[in-house]
Amino acid sequence: MTTRGARFLLLSSRPEDDLAALEHAAVARLMGLAPDRVAQVRMEAGPLPRVDLDAWAGVLLGGSPFTWSDDPKGPVQRRVEAEVAPLLAAAIEREVPLLAMCYGVGVVTALLGGTVDRSFAEPVGATAVRLTAEGVADPLLVTTPPAFAAYVGHKECAPVPPPGAVLLATSDPCPVQMYRVGEHAYVTQFHPELDHAGLAARVRAYRHHGYFAPDEAERLVAATADADVSGAHTILRAFAARYGD
Numbered sequence: 730m731t732t733r734g735a736r737f738l739l740l741s742s743r744p745e746d747d748l749a750a751l752e753h754a755a756v757a758r759l760m761g762l763a764p765d766r767v768a769q770v771r772m773e774a775g776p777l778p779r780v781d782l783d784a785w786a787g788v789l790l791g792g793s794p795f796t797w798s799d800d801p802k803g804p805v806q807r808r809v810e811a812e813v814a815p816l817l818a819a820a821i822e823r824e825v826p827l828l829a830m831c832y833g834v835g836v837v838t839a840l841l842g843g844t845v846d847r848s849f850a851e852p853v854g855a856t857a858v859r860l861t862a863e864g865v866a867d868p869l870l871v872t873t874p875p876a877f878a879a880y881v882g883h884k885e886c887a888p889v890p891p892p893g894a895v896l897l898a899t900s901d902p903c904p905v906q907m908y909r910v911g912e913h914a915y916v917t918q919f920h921p922e923l924d925h926a927g928l929a930a931r932v933r934a935y936r937h938h939g940y941f942a943p944d945e946a947e948r949l950v951a952a953t954a955d956a957d958v959s960g961a962h963t964i965l966r967a968f969a970a971r972y973g974d
Contacts, residue, residue, distance in 0.1 A: 760969035777812040787826030797835025843891025853882035855956035864897035877960025879919035
């Protein structure tokens with residue numbers, strides 16, 4: 730596939746400045762790129778500027794404190810969803826490389842007419858993910874181990890892949906951990922961008938967001954410290970290698 734540009738676009742929606750900065754730094758580092766090769770747009774900070782999809786090598790959607798199935802939703806969340814959904818739909822239709830992480834499961838699954846519910850929510854921690862036969866054969870995942878650990882923590886899920894999607898990775902607690910739409914759009918339920926420092930920061934920042942009991946935060950930080958999630962990180966490096974210069 731022809732490269733669409735020299736840089737990648739990271740769409741973030743974290744209102745905390747430190748978490749947004751950590752997300753940007755981690756994505757760039759794990760992609761093997763200098764920070765200036767990954768432009769970050771913080772969607773929660775204001776209206777999404779016009780995005781020329783042809784100007785980017787690929788688009789990444791970061792995780793979020795927003796959840797597609799939230800009810801009710803605040804005005805910022807409603808605006809972000811109204812702006813990002815058509816952009817992702819255009820990227821998929823035009824086969825612009827896309828990697829949507831965690832929050833992307835809700836957004837992209839809903840776009841494709843699939844089911845988004847809370848049947849396979851996962852507590853914060855490291856989970857055992859395994860590739861399907863289609864995942865093992867997928868060109869993005871050739872350097873990813875067939876079984877690996879990844880950090881998770883989500884209230885909603887896609888209980889089955891949405892129409893037209895190919896299931897690439899699964900787990901016992903959550904059957905849809907990764908899928909592909911078309912040839913170049915990828916969606917993960919787990920967080921390929923998280924290392925332990927990033928997870929610890931999010932746990933402490935979101936201790937009152939309903940993912941876990943607030944007094945469990947430090948226990949969760951300690952319990953996840955020894956997890957080897959390097960297998961999950963290979964996905965970001967492979968995305969940059971496949972679609973970058």
